[in-house]
Amino acid sequence: MLNFEFENKTKVIFGRGTEQQVGALTSQYGKKVLLHYGGGSVKKYGLYDIVVNQLKELDLHIVELGDVKPNPRLTLVRQGIELCKEEKIDFILAVGGGSVIDSAKAIAVGVFHDGDVWDFYSKKAKPKKTLPVGVVLTLPAAGSETSSSSVITNEEGWFKRGLNDNLIRPVFCIMNPELTFTLPEYQTACGAADMLAHVMERYFSNTKHVDLTDRLCEATMKTILLQSPKLIDNPEDYDARAEIMWAGTLAHNNLLDTGRVGDWASHGIEHELSGIYDIAHGAGLSIIFPAWMKYVYKTNVEKFAQFASRVFNIDYNFENPEETALKGIEALENFFLQLKLPIRLADANIGSDRIAEMANKVTNNGKHTRGNIVKLSTADIEEILKLAL
Ligand code: NZQ
Ligand code: ZN
Numbered sequence: 183m184l185n186f187e188f189e190n191k192t193k194v195i196f197g198r199g200t201e202q203q204v205g206a207l208t209s210q211y212g213k214k215v216l217l218h219y220g221g222g223s224v225k226k227y228g229l230y231d232i233v234v235n236q237l238k239e240l241d242l243h244i245v246e247l248g249d250v251k252p253n254p255r256l257t258l259v260r261q262g263i264e265l266c267k268e269e270k271i272d273f274i275l276a277v278g279g280g281s282v283i284d285s286a287k288a289i290a291v292g293v294f295h296d297g298d299v300w301d302f303y304s305k306k307a308k309p310k311k312t313l314p315v316g317v318v319l320t321l322p323a324a325g326s327e328t329s330s331s332s333v334i335t336n337e338e339g340w341f342k343r344g345l346n347d348n349l350i351r352p353v354f355c356i357m358n359p360e361l362t363f364t365l366p367e368y369q370t371a372c373g374a375a376d377m378l379a380h381v382m383e384r385y386f387s388n389t390k391h392v393d394l395t396d397r398l399c400e401a402t403m404k405t406i407l408l409q410s411p412k413l414i415d416n417p418e419d420y421d422a423r424a425e426i427m428w429a430g431t432l433a434h435n436n437l438l439d440t441g442r443v444g445d446w447a448s449h450g451i452e453h454e455l456s457g458i459y460d461i462a463h464g465a466g467l468s469i470i471f472p473a474w475m476k477y478v479y480k481t482n483v484e485k486f487a488q489f490a491s492r493v494f495n496i497d498y499n500f501e502n503p504e505e506t507a508l509k510g511i512e513a514l515e516n517f518f519l520q521l522k523l524p525i526r527l528a529d530a531n532i533g534s535d536r537i538a539e540m541a542n543k544v545t546n547n548g549k550h551t552r553g554n555i556v557k558l559s560t561a562d563i564e565e566i567l568k569l570a571l
Pocket of ligand 1 (some may be wrong): 220253254
């Protein structure tokens with residue numbers, strides 16, 4: 183196990199009716215609130231009214247900025263920063279999924295930066311100060327509700343890039359599984375794929391003697407595999423929604439990668455896919471992850487065979503662990519198919535024409551490699567994308 187620091191400041195308020203606490207929690211951070219939300223689901227299903235009524239009862243001044251798109255855009259972030267400066271906003275309340283939260287985090291750090299907020303995403307600058315951000319989560323998937331990341335798409339060139347810093351973790355996150363009953367089947371499935379991928383990025387590691395976190399990862403993955411199909415049949419299964427919602431947070435709050443080095447190549451490749459083709463991040467991962475596994479498993483067959491046997495209960499073939507490893511990859515693909523997710527680029531109507539461009543973007547034109555189990559070059563990434571065709 184490697185040395186590590188673990189920090190996660192986000193206060194989690196979990197369970198039925200917890201959205202009723204949003205006013206009291208928000209009022210602790212000032213009077214002027216930027217209410218940030220997406221394209222309409224919060225209004226359609228009534229959460230918007232619940233939130234606004236509480237803020238008004240407490241005499242908080244509300245400035246609204248809606249219309250965050252999935253794969254959130256830099257232009258709206260810049261608009262939000264100007265709005266916060268003009269209105270002297272104290273606090274940003276993000277009501278929605280990962281896209282809304284990521285956009286809120288970007289606005290919050292952009293307010294205190296002299297240059298363009300994109301400097302943080304292109305690694306030209308590091309944020310030093312942020313407005314506090316609070317969350318009412320409506321979609322368990324990205325884990326942004328307690329994560330140190332924000333992922334934004336710059337429409338100029340369709341670069342999708344992340345900022346990682348403990349500073350940007352939300353101060354609180356309200357999580358009522360009932361708020362996720364209205365999710366379309368496809369978004370539920372994409373969410374399951376994303377959280378599973380967050381665990382797998384950490385699980386597939388060359389770091390030795392990490393049995394505790396291996397087993398925490400396995401428990402989280404098994405929960406996702408068991409509970410998410412229940413939601414396809416019964417979207418209002420509170421207990422399954424609750425298990426999935428908490429799994430999504432644990433998958434990405436950094437507990438599971440304590441003392442180990444994760445891989446993250448699949449996320450790097452997927453971000454180019456959803457940056458260019460504007461597909462859901464979870465659907466991009468259900469295509470990329472199995473292809474990545476097929477390309478790299480030989481460098482650590484034991485780990486991939488362990489995944490197959492402990493997570494998918496596949497008999498471990500000690501004479502031929504490679505066979506076990508391959509069965510695990512197949513089982514993962516079957517799980518994605520069960521959730522009606524794409525597992526090939528063709529399933530998402532994506533061809534081979536921009537493979538070279540995507541691979542180049544992942545490595546910044548060959549300036550660096552990607553991933554840790556295997557340090558992937560541009561040529562390696564092209565091969566992975568071809569395996570996904
Ligand atoms: O926009 P509205 O109308 O609200 O609809 C949204 C959106 O269309 C809808 N939705 C959300 N909650 C709903 C609902 N529909 C019905 N009922 C509800 N309760 O779902 C759609 C997708 O929302 P989005 O926020 O885009 O999804 P998700 O939470 O999966 O976030 C995806 C974004 O997060 C990034 C992804 O790359 C992608 O841009 N990620 C962020 C990470 C982080 N910050 O730590 C890590 C991840 O790896 C990921 O990269
Ligand atoms: Zn992800």
